[in-house]
Amino acid sequence: AQSVTQLGSHVSVSEGALVLLRCNYSSSVPPYLFWYVQYPNQGLQLLLKYTSAATLVKGINGFEAEFKKSETSFHLTKPSAHMSDAAEYFCAVTSGGYGGSQGNLIFGKGTKLSVKP
């Protein structure tokens, strides 16, 4: 069965520090993996997506994530945090469903990132 675990419901970093948000997945089929960001009182916005084309995926706003099959991980990183990165981040994996549910995703519980000045 497919599942996603995000380690740490809250992460706090200083401005300019490395951002590392952890995501581990379980999938019985080759997965597609996603990171979404949610700013306060808004919907989710796609940051980046892994589709098996390349293990290192670059996204918007300087974020990137590396797919590691041996570790079943897809951690999100950014070299230098900015105040505007404060938001909630969600990792998601394809549900592995068939027919009409092919497009379904399984979401992690989210990690709230705080950035201290």
Add this chain to the structure above:
Amino acid sequence: DVKVTQSSRYLVKRTGEKVFLECVQDMDHENMFWYRQDPGLGLRLIYFSYDVKMKEKGDIPEGYSVSREKKERFSLILESASTNQTSMYLCASSLQGYGQTQYFGPGTRLLVL
């Protein structure tokens, strides 16, 4: 750009009222989804639809129903609102097929008194 719009950003209703949440997408997507988001629980799928008039239950369908009469519109209905349905409701849409990106609306924050 894909645009998913939701009829209200904030809504206050009384217990027992019938509540309609509307979602419209403009990208001719086959799939549409309704989620609820609660602190510490992430996103939970209520219902989804992969075609007009088709609907499937998600993980938490109890107390909800949906309607999809047109491809671009997907409605979530709370037949008799209860206080435990106070939540943020998010609509999303995507193309059909494995691994498609879901695009989200801005959300509706519903308070049931």
